[in-house]
Amino acid sequence: MTPPTPVVELVRASFAYEDGPAVLTDVGLAVPEGRAVALLGRNGGGKTTLLRLLSGGLRCGSGALLLDGAEVTYDRKGLTRLRTSVQLVVQDPDDQLFAASVAQDVSFGPMNLGLPEDEVRLRVTEALEALDITALADRPTHLLSYGQRKRAAIAGAVAMRPRVLIMDEPTAGLDPHGQERLLETLERLRAAGTTVVMATHDVDLALRWADEAAVLSPAGLRTGPAAGLLADDALLDAARLRRPWAVSVGRLLRSRGLLPEGAPGPRTAEELDALLDRVG
Ligand SMILES: Nc1ncnc2c1ncn2[C@@H]1O[C@H](COP(=O)(O)OP(=O)(O)OP(=O)(O)O)[C@@H](O)[C@H]1O
Numbered sequence: 025m026t027p028p029t030p031v032v033e034l035v036r037a038s039f040a041y042e043d044g045p046a047v048l049t050d051v052g053l054a055v056p057e058g059r060a061v062a063l064l065g066r067n068g069g070g071k072t073t074l075l076r077l078l079s080g081g082l083r084c085g086s087g088a089l090l091l092d093g094a095e096v097t098y099d100r101k102g103l104t105r106l107r108t109s110v111q112l113v114v115q116d117p118d119d120q121l122f123a124a125s126v127a128q129d130v131s132f133g134p135m136n137l138g139l140p141e142d143e144v145r146l147r148v149t150e151a152l153e154a155l156d157i158t159a160l161a162d163r164p165t166h167l168l169s170y171g172q173r174k175r176a177a178i179a180g181a182v183a184m185r186p187r188v189l190i191m192d193e194p195t196a197g198l199d200p201h202g203q204e205r206l207l208e209t210l211e212r213l214r215a216a217g218t219t220v221v222m223a224t225h226d227v228d229l230a231l232r233w234a235d236e237a238a239v240l241s242p243a244g245l246r247t248g249p250a251a252g253l254l255a256d257d258a259l260l261d262a263a264r265l266r267r268p269w270a271v272s273v274g275r276l277l278r279s280r281g282l283l284p285e286g287a288p289g290p291r292t293a294e295e296l297d298a299l300l301d302r303v304g
């Protein structure tokens with residue numbers, strides 16, 4: 025069986041900022057439709073740069089960006105096609121928010137798609153609810169707290185209902201409740217077929233949430249099932265990542281004979297609880 029065509033893909037992509045050293049060299053990243061992909065790596069490792077290449081904001085020096093298997097052209101038509109499919113939520117919400125109020129900001133994208141007013145209103149209501157910021161709809165964006173601005177910026181992308189939602193450290197600065205709400209929202213989007221790519225430093229979240237991981241280290245980009253890559257000590261060290269809590273627990277359970285060798289460990293406290301119930 026041939027694997028499905030990735031929805032977006034970077035092929036042998038290299039990139040350097042003007043007059044700067046290479047940030048990414050010969051990087052390949054295929055994002056399969058409907059999957060959840062976590063991008064991890066050290067500060068300055070190139071995550072933001074990679075996400076900007078993947079969403080068309082930057083253009084790779086060599087290599088190519090493919091959408092549904094076809095090379096993206098960086099003219100108006102090509103970029104419009106890309107932007108209606110792929111939405112990026114940038115790392116700093118202040119780089120994203122610009123309208124006077126939260127509701128205006130979130131409505132901007134859907135309005136630009138030329139959607140009827142009712143549809144725009146519906147999408148804004150849904151997106152504000154999903155990010156738990158309905159009460160902030162009429163608040164000026166510049167008066168919001170950092171976490172509130174972060175949620176507003178994510179709501180703006182969610183309201184676009186993209187096929188691929190790319191988020192640069194979306195949970196940074198969110199309180200635990202906000203993180204859980206965001207994960208619930210992402211689960212719903214995924215159930216509806218949305219592909220989600222997220223850069224994060226949170227290995228526990230990546231293991232729990234992602235199907236695939238993409239880990240940037242000085243040796244390049246490694247991709248594969250999240251459970252495998254996030255249990256690779258050498259890779260975690262090279263990327264300056266902590267070992268996920270669940271990986272440590274899985275090893276402990278195996279060493280005590282409570283989990284067979286090769287069996288996946290629990291990824292959450294609830295899974296650990298269920299496993300301990302089973303082994304009595
Ligand atoms: N606009 C820019 N001009 C020049 N160099 C840049 C620019 N943006 C980023 N860089 C450099 O490119 C490299 C990769 O940065 P990038 O922001 O992609 O890393 P990152 O993995 O997202 O880091 P972080 O975890 O801190 O968000 C860094 O060395 C950074 O200094």
Ligand SMILES: [Mg+2]
Pocket residue numbers: 071072073115192
């Ligand atoms: Mg970054």
